[in-house]
Amino acid sequence: MSRIPVFLPKLTRSMSMSMSMSMALALALWLPVALSTSGCDLLVDGEGEPQPTAAIKPPAPLAPAEKSKLDLAIEAQVTYAYNPIGKRDPFRSFLATGERSGDDVPQTPLQRYEVDQYVLVGIVWGVDRPRALVQDPEGVGHVMEVGTYIGKSWGKVTEINDKAVIVTEEYQTIHGDLVVNEIPLSLPISDG
Numbered sequence: 001m002s003r004i005p006v007f008l009p010k011l012t013r014s015m016s017m018s019m020s021m022s023m024a025l026a027l028a029l030w031l032p033v034a035l036s037t038s039g040c041d042l043l044v045d046g047e048g049e050p051q052p053t054a055a056i057k058p059p060a061p062l063a064p065a066e067k068s069k070l071d072l073a074i075e076a077q078v079t080y081a082y083n084p085i086g087k088r089d090p091f092r093s094f095l096a097t098g099e100r101s102g103d104d105v106p107q108t109p110l111q112r113y114e115v116d117q118y119v120l121v122g123i124v125w126g127v128d129r130p131r132a133l134v135q136d137p138e139g140v141g142h143v144m145e146v147g148t149y150i151g152k153s154w155g156k157v158t159e160i161n162d163k164a165v166i167v168t169e170e171y172q173t174i175h176g177d178l179v180v181n182e183i184p185l186s187l188p189i190s191d192g
Contacts, residue, residue, distance in 0.1 A: 108149055110134075110142050115151035115167050118142075120185040123160060130160040134185065155183065163187060 110118075118134040121141065132144045144150060148157045150167055159166040165185040172178055 109140075110136075110144065110148065110150040111152060111154070113137055113152070115153070115155045115169070115183050115185070118150065118185065120165055120187050123162065123165070123187065125160060125162050132157070132160050132165045132185075134165075158182075 113136055117137050120132060121135050122133040124131045129145055133141055134144060134150070135141050144157050144160075144165065146157055146160060149155065150157060151169065153169045153171075155167040155169040157165060158168045163186060167183045167185060169181045169183065170178060171181065
């Protein structure tokens with residue numbers, strides 16, 4: 001037998017590393033394809049029969065008396081229906097609820113005119129709840145007591161004494177400072 005001379009190029013270290021990397025890449029690409037097409041024998045025994053699996057029993061349902069808190073919460077969510085009637089809009093700021101509607105819309109009959117347009121006609125004082133009678137520019141009389149709103153700027157009656165009614169208006173400046181303005185409504189001086 002004679003030997004046939006085979007000439008193999010001398011492999012350098014970089015060449016052998018590149019060949020091993022290309023072989024690893026080929027194996028990585030070839031192995032999943034081979035396993036998926038060859039009918040992997042991992043789930044069946046050597047004769048092609050499926051291996052018996054242990055019977056899995058479903059968990060026993062809980063008795064009605066044994067309901068957990070989670071089950072009760074889920075049942076409550078299923079039966080709950082949201083009713084927005086009588087509730088505030090959850091997407092509006094709760095700070096905005098105190099804002100007043102348009103300045104032109106009077107909230108009470110006493111808020112149709114400015115405070116200085118009303119004329120104080122009479123005062124009942126020395127009782128538990130002192131009251132005052134004012135007349136608007138149309139000649140209509142209105143009864144006020146402490147806490148009544150009067151004027152377009154949301155003035156509030158803060159004091160009723162024997163000579164005058166004190167109306168307090170609060171303003172906020174641009175800088176956020178609170179300015180309190182007290183407006184006295186005095187009885188007209190009689191000549192007699």
